Amino acid sequence: MCDHIKLVLRVQFTRAERSSSLCYIQRLATQAYQFVRRDGLEWLECTALSRLPWLIHGFSTRTDHKAGSRPRGFSLGHGASTNSRRIDRNRHRFYRALGAQAFLPASLRQIHSATVWHVVRNPKVSGLAYTPCGSALADTFLEIEPQGDAVITDEPGILLVVRVADCMPILLVDTRRRAAAAVHAGWRGALARIIEKSVGEMERTFGSKPADLTAAIGPSIRSCCYEVGPEVADAFSGAFRNAHKFFQRDAPDETDGNSSMSASLLWLSKSPPGHSPEPKTYLDLAAVAFDQLNRAGVKGSRIHLADFCTASRTDHFFSYRKEGDRAGRMMAVIGIRA
Ligand SMILES: [Zn+2]
Known part of the structure; x- marks a missing residue:
């Protein structure tokens, strides 16, 4: 498994532990x-x-x-x-x-x-x-x-x-x-x-x-x-009030232990132009x-x-x-x- 996927998985599970709305992930173990x-x-x-x-x-x-x-x-x-x-x-x-x-x-x-x-x-x-x-x-x-x-x-x-x-x-x-x-x-x-x-x-x-x-x-x-483009996230945001629950974001260059927390916050704050690259967006179908x-x-x-x-x-x-x-x-x- 490439490092990139490992990182995203870590983001996913850290978020799942924090969020009861993603409790289905816990059922994966059954x-x-x-x-x-x-x-x-x-x-x-x-x-x-x-x-x-x-x-x-x-x-x-x-x-x-x-x-x-x-x-x-x-x-x-x-x-x-x-x-x-x-x-x-x-x-x-x-x-x-x-x-x-x-x-x-x-x-x-x-x-x-x-x-x-x-x-x-x-x-x-x-x-x-x-x-x-x-x-x-x-x-x-x-x-x-x-x-x-x-x-x-x-x-x-x-x-x-x-x-x-x-x-x-x-x-x-x-x-x-x-x-x-x-x-x-x-x-x-x-x-x-x-x-x-x-x-x-x-x-x-x-x-x-x-x-x-x-x-x-x-x-x-x-x-x-x-990974999906911003148009997909926009389309879901237009159709579902809770669309933020369907997406996870991953900053490409972050590999330190704090990246999972910062990744979850990236949904709310896009980097201004000229700063670090746009985070990637992943859809949770x-x-x-x-x-x-x-x-x-x-x-x-x-x-x-x-x-x-x-x-x-x-x-x-x-x-x-x-x-x-x-x-x-x-x-x-x-x-x-x-
Ligand atoms: Zn996969």
Whole structure:
């Protein structure tokens, strides 16, 4: 680990110790997630969801013992040569390993939006029907992959799928009414409140009560590695009153023992021109997710965060930040058994 990352981590944990608003970091130490291996593949399961016998779920990793040294994941970035048949095979292997081979996969063309789709089986075409949530259009759309970033269902046999390689995958489960959601949230989607909106659409569509929801936040890029430009901080400040809780700042040249304290104060006071360089700004997407889930009424004790930064742990995960366009994509999936 480079010194820079060590420094930022130290800032993060020092701040966490001081601030109860970041208490989720303390939960990282608990065994909320476990790695599962089958058929040469390895994925993460959230222990709270694994306990539900009527549910299938998983967060894939890059570990693929049958792919040799260069696993390609479940889809590729635009800069890589796409071998769609191989990708398709990989996806079906993952579904099979999970025991979801008979499920109909429901995925989206992800566009970093706040668009949520309700998915049901469509017996007319032996496939799926997608309906846009919160839309005046009551029409049912039969597209295979409409544009959007969250899918919800309460029908058994449908596997909700989102693809990620640094962005945050979030799985939501209504344990009382047996409904589920899969959400893809990068900074743009989080800024557009996709997480809060997904909870709201489960309430409207299935009558879910937020207090009955369990949320599993999968591996994503974390604040140790997620440097963002000032426009991102400005955008969040414009949209959230407590936006300062989502960011950490790090002065590049400070390596002494007092740097963590001064880093936390840098949010409030920018260096005047001609003085020391501007501190770097890091976005804590998990803090944004916690905030939106809490705001929507999900209990803190039912929010489970996977203790992994994709950019720090490219031994386990793909990272767009670290590997660029050639990074494979991982999947987060969830479905209700028949
Ligand atoms: Zn990291």
